[in-house]
């Protein structure tokens with residue numbers, strides 16, 4: 001099939017490349033000329049394992065191309081995917097201005113019948129808004145569908161090529177047949193539904209996952225007070241198939257470009273129909289507090305933080321991505337700076353992105369984890385990059401001025417810590433001091 005992907009971010013680029021890999025002809029279009037220039041030069045604007053190789057092979061087969069010319073891209077394709085961003089507005093609602101712009105651009109560029117599929121995460125009713133907006137601006141026939149995206153950054157390629165399920169929401173039978181045909185090689189689990197339910201499935205899924213994380217983090221906070229070990233508690237819970245072990249890892253809370261904004265947006269969606277989503281409000285509140293436990297534990301270990309050298313390991317909101325949107329490290333480093341600490345920051349992939357968002361004379365940008373730890377009084381591990389797991393704690397202690405380790409992701413085990421000089425604070429497990 002001939003496909004156009006509007007927006008070449010984490011979702012649009014990965015989806016476009018994977019559809020090309022399946023044998024479709026795909027044009028990816030983006031308003032940001034620098035991204036398209038990079039892609040046309042064989043570079044990839046985001047870090048995502050496996051993506052670069054797939055882009056190269058599909059460009060070589062002429063199944064995949066990149067352009068800023070939306071007219072050409074829309075004219076070319078039978079199916080047009082909208083994968084632009086839907087960030088939060090200050091009040092928590094989803095900002096739909098990129099969606100509206102894309103829809104208006106599509107309407108102007110249409111040259112015949114099109115299927116217009118929204119992949120972006122959008123509030124219930126948005127696809128109807130898109131339909132109205134386009135129909136006011138074109139005389140051509142078209143159908144709309146909601147096919148929300150569930151990929152995870154860091155494993156986006158494998159998630160796209162082998163998703164747990166594909167959700168297709170449309171009220172048009174022919175469109176449904178075409179979209180099932182397009183997706184059927186990816187999974188046997190294709191859920192077909194109405195547009196509003198498809199839109200809701202995406203928010204409900206993210207809200208549920210966020211709830212699991214905040215739930216286990218609250219259990220962790222109680223474990224700390226009663227002397228239990230949350231990793232054992234989660235293991236004991238997770239074997240129950242009604243519960244499942246996924247997303248029961250206690251830590252410093254969720255971040256990233258999806259959970260924070262989608263939970264806020266769903267609270268707003270509920271509010272618009274006079275429903276107070278009390279549970280989800282608490283999930284958000286717990287998450288907002290959780291990251292500051294790092295600061296509390298640091299103060300417990302070191303006293304006032306003014307003038308202290310604190311190493312921060314990990315800036316991305318999770319491993320294997322360069323995405324720093326709403327990363328817990330952002331709030332934690334800001335709090336350290338506000339208290340007069342010197343921060344020695346390191347991330348294997350996300351450092352440049354983070355530095356663009358937050359730079360300060362009291363931050364030293366380290367080349368590696370060791371340089372960050374050099375002469376520090378504490379290391380705060382905020383993202384569980386695999387290279388941190390391999391660190392020998394005695395060798396680490398040798399380069400540091402004092403030996404405090406705040407493990408925000410429970411990466412190290414007591415057996416490693418007890419053989420080292422560290423005073424060790426993790427999440428939901430007894431302190432080893």
Ligand code: NAD
Nearest residue numbers: 007008009010011030031032084085086098102120121149
């Ligand atoms: P992103 O910010 O990485 O990419 C969006 C891209 O759209 C940008 O490159 C931007 O330049 C481009 N764009 C914006 N307006 C445009 C226009 N009118 N014409 C052409 N290009 C335009 O965003 P993302 O992370 O890929 O997320 C996209 C959507 O998918 C969001 O709604 C998000 O909630 C959802 N989603 C994201 C993820 C994820 O892990 N990132 C997962 C599932 C769903």
